[in-house]
Amino acid sequence: MSARDPFYVGWLPMPRPLVGFLAVVAGAMLGASAVLAVALVTAQGDWRDASFQWGEGYRTLTGVLRVEPYPVLYLPPDTENPRGRAVPLSGEGKRGVRDRAAALDGRAVDAGGFILRAGDREMLQVGGEVDLRPAMDAAALDGFAGPDAEAVGPRTLRGEIVDSKCYLGAMRPGQGKTHKLCANLCLVGGISPMFVVYRSDGPPELLLLADPAGGPVTGALLDDTARYVELSGIVERRADLLVFKVDPASLRPL
Template identity: 40%
Template sequence: MSWRQTRDAPFFVGYLNAVPRPLVVFLSIFTVCFVGGLGLAALALSSTQNDPGNGGFRWGDRFEKTGMLELRPYPVFRVPADGESPARSYMLAGQGKRGVFDQAESFADQTVTLRGVPVSRGDLTMIQVGKVEASAGDTSGDASGNTGELTLSDPVPLGRWKLTGEICDGKCYAGAMRPGRGLAHKACADLCLTGGIPPVFVSSGPVAGRNFFLLADSNGNLLGGDLDPLLALYIEVEGDIEQLDDLMIFKVDPATARVLK
């Protein structure tokens, strides 16, 4: 480049209150392209993420019902059928990353009034418990399954199944956090399950129209640490399924579990 070309080239001087027109044009084009590129990159990245779903706390739909508290093996609140309303079984969680084992053990197999806030996503509903009170009409029950005026049905066995899916903590997946699944949520899910939040198996295929299953071990007891390494991974596992009202319970056999990807 000659001296004359250098002398006539646009040059920015800080103490001058003006920017050469060619530089203004260049910076304008660069800025538009840079911001547009960032927007396209963000769109491309977000499109690869899993849909977090429409789950969340239903603050405007406060829960207050009378039913029975049971341990199966995690706390479950059962509400019998009432007219055209079918029987329901709700999984329960406490505030934060805690379960409600203390309340469930204190009121186990008793008729109680339970108040709380639903956390729901699709067919999965969990109640964040606020208060549990013994019902005025509670009795100790009898062998037929009647407790006061409550008539509760026995679980219905649905046979042995091999399912693929992911182990999640039920509260976060239902909508307490979004997304509430995947490796990004693994550490949070581990804390929730350690604190007593019920584990849920999210199946890739339905059983009797349901894709969410309360997890237990093969004997129907609390899960130990056998499935901890499989948390938040896509796995295949076998076990027996039973239906409790509208709630599915998956009694998994940890020895059959394997990671698929």
């Protein structure tokens, strides 16, 4: 190196020839970073329009609570929902509400909290002033005692096991391999598992999972969340909710 070559020393002014060189390198790196950022964003999947509905504010719903297989509030039929409406319940964070819902099983209750929504499926994150309590005005249900289970029949379906809270809007993405650990934490905490059957000709179909006896099935599924799998069992309808009573031994990775 000749004595005339520029040399950078941290405590001395930058040699003029190096200023131009570093400007070119820095500009190239910033440009490459911008291109990479755009590429990553455009390559992301469609995570659907699913989110907390904070703009709707705190909601209080009155219906009949059923705890099995997981806590769901059933609202009476109306013009828009002639079968009635099913609203799965969750606690705040990665927690279910089974412990405090058990004493109210089968009763008319008020449930207060914030709505999560994906498509036409809603969940209520329970908490706040109302939380879960016996209905203050059970007469408003006009004698509604909850839906009867309607048999749909045996089915073998292909889809993905997800935790319902994240999928319905608490997290984006709330599905796929990148979400597996989060999904399992939610399921272990008591959030209900759902089976998402993807369709090329329309929105996914969501089914609440249960064991063959109609009880919780979480523990048997944790190894297979966020995977595309095949499950066999019996489907039944409760209001506008499909319940998939599966035999975990039927699970087959695809």
